[in-house]
Amino acid sequence: xxxxxxxxxxxxxxxxxxxxxxxxxxxxxxxxxxxxxxxxxxxxxxxxxxxxxxxxxxxxxxxxxxxxxxxxxxxxxxxxxxxxxxxxxxxxxxxxxxxxxxxxxxxxxxxxxxxxxxxxxxxxxxxxxxxxxxxxxxxxxxxxxxxxxxxxxxxxxxxxxxxxxxxxxxxxxxxxxxxxxxxxxxxxxxxxxxxxxxxxxxxxxxxxxxxxxxxxxxxxxxxxxxxxxxxxxxxxxxxxxxxxxxxxxxxxxxxxxxxxxxxxxxxxxxxxxxxxxxxx
Numbered sequence: 001x002x003x004x005x006x007x008x009x010x011x012x013x014x015x016x017x018x019x020x021x022x023x024x025x026x027x028x029x030x031x032x033x034x035x036x037x038x039x040x041x042x043x044x045x046x047x048x049x050x051x052x053x054x055x056x057x058x059x060x061x062x063x064x065x066x067x068x069x070x071x072x073x074x075x076x077x078x079x080x081x082x083x084x085x086x087x088x089x090x091x092x093x094x095x096x097x098x099x100x101x102x103x104x105x106x107x108x109x110x111x112x113x114x115x116x117x118x119x120x121x122x123x124x125x126x127x128x129x130x131x132x133x134x135x136x137x138x139x140x141x142x143x144x145x146x147x148x149x150x151x152x153x154x155x156x157x158x159x160x161x162x163x164x165x166x167x168x169x170x171x172x173x174x175x176x177x178x179x180x181x182x183x184x185x186x187x188x189x190x191x192x193x194x195x196x197x198x199x200x201x202x203x204x205x206x207x208x209x210x211x212x213x214x215x216x217x218x219x220x221x222x223x224x225x226x227x228x229x230x231x232x233x234x235x236x237x238x239x240x241x242x243x244x245x246x247x248x249x250x251x252x253x254x255x256x257x258x259x260x261x262x263x264x265x266x267x268x269x270x271x272x273x274x275x276x277x278x279x280x
Contacts (some may be wrong), residue, residue: 021087046073074110152242159238171198186213202228
């Protein structure tokens with residue numbers, strides 16, 4: 001029989017791991033909330049450093065300081081990621097989870113930059129880690145609403161696909177016509193160039209780098225601009241209709257007696273007034 005004193009280090013290590021897990025992954029304790037606040041602050045600071053380093057004037061004057069700060073942030077995030085893997089029960093499962101992958105991406109670009117210069121700018125994906133603020137503000141309860149949005153987008157994917165294909169067809173035709181009408185002398189040097197103009201005009205972006213100069217070209221452009229306003233409303237209407245339908249299906253049938261929702265899908269009577277939900 002093993003000596004209890006020999007198991008004491010293992011028990012103590014298990015306690016330390018459990019306490020570390022409660023701080024890093026928990027949010028109900030004071031230390032857990034403090035850790036999340038500090039972590040989010042460090043994430044925002046690191047993203048700010050990366051953004052400032054991309055500004056030439058700032059990089060020339062404070063480049064060494066910013067690179068030093070980025071090195072410190074990388075070390076901190078590496079230690080934090082390793083600690084998360086250490087204290088979870090199943091490190092591989094956590095590493096393959098969405099949050100685990102985001103945590104890995106927070107440190108990976110910094111090491112890749114040693115091989116590929118400039119790739120350190122990809123570390124701005126650290127900003128995704130501030131999603132943990134939902135835990136601090138206890139907004140996770142509202143994440144269930146995203147299911148309705150995801151369901152609506154999934155239900156409307158075929159309609160959206162048909163719409164996008166229609167828009168692509170229209171832009172190809174319009175771009176070809178504009179190339180035929182205006183020609184290379186007015187900037188429409190090829191059909192792809194005309195398609196680019198059609199996309200910019202149809203989406204009402206209007207960069208203005210290519211403009212029709214002939215009356216027929218301007219007339220076609222006017223038609224495309226007017227068409228663009230109507231096209232923009234189509235995907236909005238499709239998604240909105242699916243949102244309403246998804247919300248109704250999520251909330252269950254409406255009671256004909258009290259007009260209240262929130263019933264179970266298989267409910268036969270209203271749980272507030274007792275009226276039959278079938279209307280009989």
